[in-house]
Amino acid sequence: MLSLALRRLPQIALTLVLLSLAAWFAIGLMPGDPASLALVSDPRLTAEDAARLRALHGLDQPLIARYLAWAGALLRGELGYSRLYAQPVADVLWPALRSTLVLVGSAVGLAALAGVALGGLAALRPRTAPFVDAVALLGQAMPGFWLGILLVILFAVGLGWLPAGGAPQPGEAGWPFLVLPVATIAFGQMAAYARHAAAALSAELGRPFITSARARGAGEGRILWRHALPNAAVPLLTLLALDAGALVSGALVTETVFARPGMGKLLYDAVMGNDYNLALLALLLVALVTMLATLAADLAQRWLDPRIEER
Numbered sequence: 167m168l169s170l171a172l173r174r175l176p177q178i179a180l181t182l183v184l185l186s187l188a189a190w191f192a193i194g195l196m197p198g199d200p201a202s203l204a205l206v207s208d209p210r211l212t213a214e215d216a217a218r219l220r221a222l223h224g225l226d227q228p229l230i231a232r233y234l235a236w237a238g239a240l241l242r243g244e245l246g247y248s249r250l251y252a253q254p255v256a257d258v259l260w261p262a263l264r265s266t267l268v269l270v271g272s273a274v275g276l277a278a279l280a281g282v283a284l285g286g287l288a289a290l291r292p293r294t295a296p297f298v299d300a301v302a303l304l305g306q307a308m309p310g311f312w313l314g315i316l317l318v319i320l321f322a323v324g325l326g327w328l329p330a331g332g333a334p335q336p337g338e339a340g341w342p343f344l345v346l347p348v349a350t351i352a353f354g355q356m357a358a359y360a361r362h363a364a365a366a367l368s369a370e371l372g373r374p375f376i377t378s379a380r381a382r383g384a385g386e387g388r389i390l391w392r393h394a395l396p397n398a399a400v401p402l403l404t405l406l407a408l409d410a411g412a413l414v415s416g417a418l419v420t421e422t423v424f425a426r427p428g429m430g431k432l433l434y435d436a437v438m439g440n441d442y443n444l445a446l447l448a449l450l451l452v453a454l455v456t457m458l459a460t461l462a463a464d465l466a467q468r469w470l471d472p473r474i475e476e477r
Contacts, residue, residue: 328342403466
């Protein structure tokens with residue numbers, strides 16, 4: 167497993183370099199720049215003022231020269247400033263990343279537990295498979311923003327049990343603000359995990375070693391969790407890793423519905439506000455989280471099934 171990690175780390179670094187280069191040119195070629203936006207928003211500025219602003223921010227240099235200067239500063243640990251928030255980029259990125267990781271980690275963990283439980287029920291009790299399929303179909307078909315609004319109406323407005331959204335103030339408990347957004351994300355993700363778990367566990371329960379375990383008198387619960395699940399978990403781990411990475415940036419809808427700050431909202435605001443530095447660093451951070459989650463899933467797969475390492 168150590169050799170896999172050592173092989174993958176240079177690949178991750180190269181991917182980040184190529185992604186940053188592509189994103190730099192894509193963002194740099196977008197119409198408008200900070201100087202042009204300032205000129206439009208303040209009629210008192212003249213063309214000479216805009217030219218001085220471009221020179222101050224290095225916008226009068228070629229894109230490749232600006233990229234090399236930015237990459238050199240990044241390698242020295244200088245993340246720069248966010249023009250949109252007028253703060254150092256680190257002070258903007260880390261709170262947003264921490265908020266999203268808590269939200270996504272809780273949602274994916276809950277969805278995985280519920281999905282595997284439903285999948286195990288469908289695999290052990292085939293008569294319950296139509297019910298599991300119906301729940302999975304409902305979860306996949308229901309839009310996340312609509313489910314979030316329904317939960318707010320029911321539990322925040324109607325019953326008053328939970329806050330409708332936002333973030334806790336200093337001294338307040340944080341978990342009540344997580345319940346509704348976590349439930350919104352987890353219900354949709356649970357559907358995919360339930361269907362994959364049901365298919366994988368059904369295939370494993372038909373294998374000869376399961377028949378041998380039954381012949382030795384092992385109980386169905388032990389057979390499912392001790393013998394079948396470790397083998398069925400190998401493809402599920404890949405699905406979990408891909409979902410965890412995608413949700414870091416894809417939780418924009420849920421964060422918007424519940425007015426919760428996070429990476430999705432931050433990345434959207436940075437792109438729409440032409441904050442090149444913040445947008446690029448947020449994109450690279452999301453990509454890094456995705457690739458590290460995939461690496462962790464690959465390592466877990468080899469731990470669960472050593473035959474993968476041998477092949």
